[in-house]
Amino acid sequence: MIWTYKKASQEPSSLARDERIAMRKKKKYILIFALLIVILIMIGYGFQYEERVSVEMDIPRTLQMGTEACVVSIEGDTVEVYSKAGQPVMSYRVNHGKKIMSSYVCDLDHDSVDELLLLTGENEAIYGENLVILSFKDKIEEVFRRSFTNMNPWKVQSADVDGDGHMEIAVGVYKKAKFHPVMAKRPFLYDFDGTSLSPKWRGSRLSRPFDDYIFADIDGNGKDEIVAIEFLSNGRKVVNTYYWKGFGFEGMGESPEYEDITALRKNGLKEGRRIIDARVKENNGYKWVALYYCNGKLVLGEE
Ligand SMILES: [Ca+2]
Ligand SMILES: [Ca+2]
Numbered sequence: 078m079i080w081t082y083k084k085a086s087q088e089p090s091s092l093a094r095d096e097r098i099a100m101r102k103k104k105k106y107i108l109i110f111a112l113l114i115v116i117l118i119m120i121g122y123g124f125q126y127e128e129r130v131s132v133e134m135d136i137p138r139t140l141q142m143g144t145e146a147c148v149v150s151i152e153g154d155t156v157e158v159y160s161k162a163g164q165p166v167m168s169y170r171v172n173h174g175k176k177i178m179s180s181y182v183c184d185l186d187h188d189s190v191d192e193l194l195l196l197t198g199e200n201e202a203i204y205g206e207n208l209v210i211l212s213f214k215d216k217i218e219e220v221f222r223r224s225f226t227n228m229n230p231w232k233v234q235s236a237d238v239d240g241d242g243h244m245e246i247a248v249g250v251y252k253k254a255k256f257h258p259v260m261a262k263r264p265f266l267y268d269f270d271g272t273s274l275s276p277k278w279r280g281s282r283l284s285r286p287f288d289d290y291i292f293a294d295i296d297g298n299g300k301d302e303i304v305a306i307e308f309l310s311n312g313r314k315v316v317n318t319y320y321w322k323g324f325g326f327e328g329m330g331e332s333p334e335y336e337d338i339t340a341l342r343k344n345g346l347k348e349g350r351r352i353i354d355a356r357v358k359e360n361n362g363y364k365w366v367a368l369y370y371c372n373g374k375l376v377l378g379e380e
Pocket of ligand 2: 293299302
């Protein structure tokens with residue numbers, strides 16, 4: 078009887094202990110599995126974040142100074158110019174306690190020495206304050222400065238949209254417009270005569286809200302077009318293009334749509350037309366695709 082009692086009392090408790098151990102093991106596995114999922118998500122996000130950051134950091138750039146090609150490097154509020162061999166040539170600090178938010182190399186006055194267009198701002202700010210132009214003729218020298226503070230500028234570029242041989246200065250701003258009174262990114266365009274800036278086009282918007290834009294001669298007619306990353310109403314994105322028709326821009330064709338498009342850059346020429354590289358997201362990964370203007374749209378070009 079004693080044996081039976083012991084057996085009867087031990088059997089369920091041993092079973093319960095086994096169950097508890099099994100349950101603990103199960104919990105452990107679930108926890109490890111959940112942790113793995115979290116780690117995988119974090120790694121995935123980290124890679125995507127890396128991609129975006131690396132794409133945006135498209136510096137240093139080449140600066141042509143007559144026959145000599147130098148490399149421009151921008152760090153905080155300082156512009157450093159190096160020879161191709163890596164020797165420091167000159168350096169310029171734009172303004173104490175400020176940072177350079179956007180920059181563009183261009184020979185504005187066609188003297189074979191490039192100028193550097195800069196958008197400067199406060200360290201923690203999203204938008205810039207001043208448009209600054211640096212000349213590199215004999216030394217680095219600030220030749221122009223204008224405040225854009227009330228316009229929330231975020232990008233500076235230059236382009237010849239009308240093909241007259243003079244480069245226009247393009248400033249991407251974030252503001253309300255008279256006929257479109259909501260905060261939005263807008264592509265403003267200015268004429269620059271070497272000393273002063275005058276508005277050429279301060280259009281209220283493109284066809285759709287846009288994220289980023291560049292200029293390139295995509296049809297080979299000697300005039301630069303706007304190439305913009307636009308948001309579609311379905312949440313996807315598209316690359317759209319516009320030509321200058323005098324007093325404004327007119328749409329001329331767009332790319333296939335993608336889940337995401339994070340960056341644009343100019344590639345080489347194909348039959349005189351500039352190929353556009355777009356960083357697009359398809360399925361799970363980001364990749365660069367080459368887009369080529371053909372028959373009224375941007376098509377996938379051959380590599
Ligand atoms: Ca022009
Ligand atoms: Ca063109």
